[in-house]
Amino acid sequence: xxxxxxxxxxxxxxxxxxxxxxxxxxxxxxxxxxxxxxxxxxxxxxxxxxxxxxxxxxxxxxxxxxxxxxxxxxxxxxxxxxxxxxxxxxxxxxxxxxxxxxxxxxxxxxxxxxxxxxxxxxxxxxxxxxxxxxxxxxxxxxxxxxxxxxxxxxxxxxxxxxxxxxxxxxxxxxxxxxxxxxxxxxxxxxxxxxxxxxxxxxxxxxxxxxxxxxxxxxxxxxxxxxxxxxxxxxxxxxxxxxxxxxxxxxxxxxxxxxxxxxxxxxxxxxxxxxxxxxxxxxxxxxxxxxxxxxxxxxxxxxxxxxxxxxxxxxxxxxxxxxxxxxxxxxxxxxxxxx
Numbered sequence: 155x156x157x158x159x160x161x162x163x164x165x166x167x168x169x170x171x172x173x174x175x176x177x178x179x180x181x182x183x184x185x186x187x188x189x190x191x192x193x194x195x196x197x198x199x200x201x202x203x204x205x206x207x208x209x210x211x212x213x214x215x216x217x218x219x220x221x222x223x224x225x226x227x228x229x230x231x232x233x234x235x236x237x238x239x240x241x242x243x244x245x246x247x248x249x250x251x252x253x254x255x256x257x258x259x260x261x262x263x264x265x266x267x268x269x270x271x272x273x274x275x276x277x278x279x280x281x282x283x284x285x286x287x288x289x290x291x292x293x294x295x296x297x298x299x300x301x302x303x304x305x306x307x308x309x310x311x312x313x314x315x316x317x318x319x320x321x322x323x324x325x326x327x328x329x330x331x332x333x334x335x336x337x338x339x340x341x342x343x344x345x346x347x348x349x350x351x352x353x354x355x356x357x358x359x360x361x362x363x364x365x366x367x368x369x370x371x372x373x374x375x376x377x378x379x380x381x382x383x384x385x386x387x388x389x390x391x392x393x394x395x396x397x398x399x400x401x402x403x404x405x406x407x408x409x410x411x412x413x414x415x416x417x418x419x420x421x422x423x424x425x426x427x428x429x430x431x432x433x434x435x436x437x438x439x440x441x442x443x444x445x446x447x448x449x450x451x452x453x454x455x456x457x458x459x460x461x462x463x464x465x466x467x468x469x470x471x472x473x474x475x476x477x478x479x480x481x482x483x484x485x486x487x488x489x490x491x492x
Contacts, residue, residue, distance in 0.1 A: 222288050223279055229436065232443035237275050237435050240268070240442050241291050247446060248293070261452075264445030269293040271438035277307055278431035281422035286311050310419040314404060318423075320358045320365075321405035330355040337380040340393075344376035362401055 220238035230236040234243070245251040248269065252259045260268065273292045280288035289307035313336075315329035331351035338346035349369065357368040358381075366377040378387035379394040382401075388394035396413045403411035403420055412420035422429065 220291070222283065222285065223276065223291055229439075230443070231436070231440040232446065235439045235443040235446070237272060237279075237438055240272055240438065244293075247449065258446060258449040260442075260445045260449050264441075264448060266295060268438060268441040268445050269295075271434060271441050273303055275431055275434040275438050276303075277310075277419065278422060278429065278434050280307055280311060281419070281426060282429045282431055284311075284426065310416060311423075313400065314419065314423045317401045317404040319355070320362050321401065322359070322361065323404065325359075327351070327355040327359075330358050334358075341373075341376040341380055344373045344380070345371055346376070346380065361405075 220241050223241055224236065224238045230239065246257045246259075248260050248265045276288060276292040280286060286308045289304045289311070292303035292307060294303045312329045312332045315324065315326070316333035318324045319327060319330045331354075334346065334349060334351055334354045338344070338349075348371070354369075358365055361383075362381045363383040365381045365383075366372065366374065369377065375389075379389070379391050380397075382388050382394050382398040385395065385398065388398065396416075399411055399413050400416065400420070403409055404424065407424055409417060409420035409424045
């Protein structure tokens with residue numbers, strides 16, 4: 155935090171009451187697979203402005219590292235208000251390192267509102283590109299407690315891709331191997347951890363209906379719950395029923411069959427062709443720009459500027475009054491001599 159700004163007690167109380175900071179607890183934005191571009195990271199903010207500066211340093215331009223977010227040509231609602239700009243402003247206008255003494259920082263309420271919409275755009279962009287790296291740009295809520303947005307976004311993409319593989323809609327087996335690993339972790343004593351990804355995915359390509367029959371060494375009840383072909387395989391297990399619903403939805407190209415909590419992701423996945431992310435981009439930009447305008451109105455910097463302006467006005471008024479008194483004294487002194 156910047157320690158240089160000295161404020162009177164009354165002004166500090168007013169500023170602290172107006173300030174709100176949103177924290178991002180997840181990983182830094184960037185592609186999941188290491189690359190020279192990803193390793194560059196986000197540019198650190200410049201040194202704090204000198205005392206009395208009215209405006210903070212402008213946000214950095216959205217670099218090519220954020221090009222994965224910039225789609226559909228959605229117009230920004232304000233300068234530096236595109237989705238790529240929002241991502242680049244982490245640590246400045248929002249995020250754990252955002253310092254309200256240096257930057258215009260969105261309130262917690264405005265951050266959550268704008269960044270929830272921003273996350274919807276990130277999800278849309280990730281599914282449209284079919285690239286889990288885009289998930290890394292999302293903002294997390296709750297100070298890092300629980301699964302991160304990135305984890306949830308990537309898991310949804312991989313799980314739906316695994317369903318598509320087993321439903322015969324894709325030949326890419328990467329998600330299938332991931333699904334085997336996740337299933338083995340969910341059922342540690344089933345024997346799934348003994349299967350090779352190659353053997354499993356070769357059998358899974360024919361669908362879940364005959365998958366367990368291909369591996370008699372796997373504990374039958376656990377196998378049926380991990381790879382259900384019918385509701386009876388689940389014995390009422392919620393996770394199993396959700397897996398079955400996802401599989402049937404993807405196999406039938408009907409996102410309405412997906413569980414309610416994952417229906418939006420199903421819709422994006424099944425309607426990827428021709429998918430537009432302009433609407434969530436515009437909504438996120440509008441909410442962010444409105445929150446940023448309020449932050450500028452109520453920020454440390456603005457309040458300090460007002461304080462400095464009021465102080466200057468008082469000093470100028472006192473100087474004028476002093477000049478008037480001096481002139482009047484000279485006039486009286488001149489009359490006294492006459």
